[in-house]
Amino acid sequence: xxxxxxxxxxxxxxxxxxxxPDRGSYDRALVHAILDEGIICxxxxxxxxxxxxxxxxxxxxxxxxxxxxxxxxxxxxSLAGGIxxxxxxxxxxxxxxxxxxxHHSMNYRSVVALGxxxxxxDPERKLQALADLVEHLVPGRGPDARPPNDQEMKATTILDxxxxxxxxxxxxxxxGDEPEDLALPHWAGVIPMTTQYxxxxxxxxxxxxxxxxxxLIEYRxxxx
Amino acid sequence: xxxxxxxxxxxxxxxxxxxxPDRGSYDRALVHAILDEGIICxxxxxxxxxxxxxxxxxxxxxxxxxxxxxxxxxxxxSLAGGIxxxxxxxxxxxxxxxxxxxHHSMNYRSVVALGxxxxxxDPERKLQALADLVEHLVPGRGPDARPPNDQEMKATTILDxxxxxxxxxxxxxxxGDEPEDLALPHWAGVIPMTTQYxxxxxxxxxxxxxxxxxxLIEYRxxxx
Numbered sequence: 237x238x239x240x241x242x243x244x245x246x247x248x249x250x251x252x253x254x255x256x257p258d259r260g261s262y263d264r265a266l267v268h269a270i271l272d273e274g275i276i277c278x279x280x281x282x283x284x285x286x287x288x289x290x291x292x293x294x295x296x297x298x299x300x301x302x303x304x305x306x307x308x309x310x311x312x313x314s315l316a317g318g319i320x321x322x323x324x325x326x327x328x329x330x331x332x333x334x335x336x337x338x339h340h341s342m343n344y345r346s347v348v349a350l351g352x353x354x355x356x357x358d359p360e361r362k363l364q365a366l367a368d369l370v371e372h373l374v375p376g377r378g379p380d381a382r383p384p385n386d387q388e389m390k391a392t393t394i395l396d397x398x399x400x401x402x403x404x405x406x407x408x409x410x411x412g413d414e415p416e417d418l419a420l421p422h423w424a425g426v427i428p429m430t431t432q433y434x435x436x437x438x439x440x441x442x443x444x445x446x447x448x449x450x451x452l453i454e455y456r457x458x459x460x
Numbered sequence: 461x462x463x464x465x466x467x468x469x470x471x472x473x474x475x476x477x478x479x480x481p482d483r484g485s486y487d488r489a490l491v492h493a494i495l496d497e498g499i500i501c502x503x504x505x506x507x508x509x510x511x512x513x514x515x516x517x518x519x520x521x522x523x524x525x526x527x528x529x530x531x532x533x534x535x536x537x538s539l540a541g542g543i544x545x546x547x548x549x550x551x552x553x554x555x556x557x558x559x560x561x562x563h564h565s566m567n568y569r570s571v572v573a574l575g576x577x578x579x580x581x582d583p584e585r586k587l588q589a590l591a592d593l594v595e596h597l598v599p600g601r602g603p604d605a606r607p608p609n610d611q612e613m614k615a616t617t618i619l620d621x622x623x624x625x626x627x628x629x630x631x632x633x634x635x636g637d638e639p640e641d642l643a644l645p646h647w648a649g650v651i652p653m654t655t656q657y658x659x660x661x662x663x664x665x666x667x668x669x670x671x672x673x674x675x676l677i678e679y680r681x682x683x684x
Contacts, residue, residue, distance in 0.1 A: 255530055278504075278548060280513035285544055286544050286546070287504035287505055289546045289547075289548040290548065293566065309478075309479045310479070322513045324514065328500060333598065333676065334605070336612070337602075340594065340597070340598070342517065344515065346515055348512070348514065366561065370561060373555065374555060377564075381560060381561045381564070381646050382559055382561065382646065410663040410664060410665070411663055413663075418667060419667055420606055422604055422668055423604075423660075423676065425661050425662040425666065426663075429656065430656045430658065431656070434652035440634060441634070442648055444646055444648070446647070452557065
């Protein structure tokens with residue numbers, strides 16, 4: 237089935253946001269924006285009845301995620317075998333400090349995607365996928381590093397994880413205290429949270445002459 | 461079985477770090493430190509063969525995690541039913557920029573805990589657990605908020621998730637380039653990543669007089 241590109245993903249019984257549905261969204265642009273800001277996802281698989289959740293680097297390419305890791309990893313092998321998986325990306329944006337203990341909360345943006353992955357085996361497509369991954373993780377780095385050799389390509393598994401069953405969930409803004417609590421003497425508001433990217437630190441054995449490449453100094457700006 | 465408190469968790473076949481085992485650890489102090497620095501975990505459960513991974517607030521209390529959420533949430537209900545779960549906490553510490561594409565990596569600290577949760581039902585224990593959660597998430601806030609009423613306590617589920625099968629994984633330091641790549645002209649090093657807590661932003665409807673409480677201004681320092 238070829239799905240038409242629309243501005244929304246279809247909500248399915250498994251991805252429909254049930255709790256606080258007004259926080260849920262299937263908006264394609266929102267899902268893409270949340271995914272594009274992230275660097276790691278948490279991937280869930282089930283092995284012999286036991287769920288495992290592991291962090292992984294990823295990139296979005298159109299309506300799919302690229303996942304990558306060592307070909308020797310059990311997680312990668314399991315995923316490549318086509319088992320059911322869940323990929324979740326979460327950004328924490330703030331701690332919500334309410335007048336009541338109950339209404340303390342967090343501001344966040346998350347995406348939950350259900351599906352199965354397929355390994356990218358064709359050498360050219362795999363090399364392109366790796367380039368896309370590098371460009372997502374460190375924009376500008378691709379041409380400024382030694383490309384992978386055959387052995388390294390073999391040691392790397394890259395998976396294509398189509399975004400089909402996917403939902404976003406967002407909480408933002410001030411606390412939602414009860415009307416009768418508004419006059420209480422407790423401070424209320426939000427402590428904002430952001431990810432800070434620091435100044436690049438050179439490797440102790442760096443012999444390359446010249447300044448830190450601009451795309452690394454600019455990293456913070458390109459990221460968020 | 462009563463387990464003695466030792467300085468290490470037992471590695472089990474399910475928690476033994478197989479890939480790059482030198483990055484794995486079962487050291488109790490390290491596991492505790494990683495957990496204490498975090499605010500959200502990613503919880504994995506399996507429903508009808510499909511894994512789901514969702515972010516949740518948590519706190520550590522001794523060798524257990526406290527997980528909490530709405531009593532109406534499917535995740536909380538499933539967890540309270542005692543199904544197999546996986547709780548993962550990840551801190552990203554840096555982007556590792558290597559001379560070769562292949563050795564690009566991330567510095568991180570993560571904990572993966574396998575087990576089952578039990579709801580805390582006893583009202584006094586539950587109230588204490590909620591206080592512990594608040595103290596972990598916003599140290600000092602507990603006494604400075606309206607306590608939960610009976611209805612709010614009913615609407616909140618708090619789970620006890622014992623840390624039994626648990627492992628930590630850590631990567632730190634500069635890139636691990638191949639010896640023959642060290643002389644390449646590419647810059648190499650680490651872009652450090654930290655979580656930044658900003659200045660508290662007051663709710664638009666704040667009527668409470670007085671300054672922002674010191675424990676909120678000091679939040680950044682108490683957190684990391």
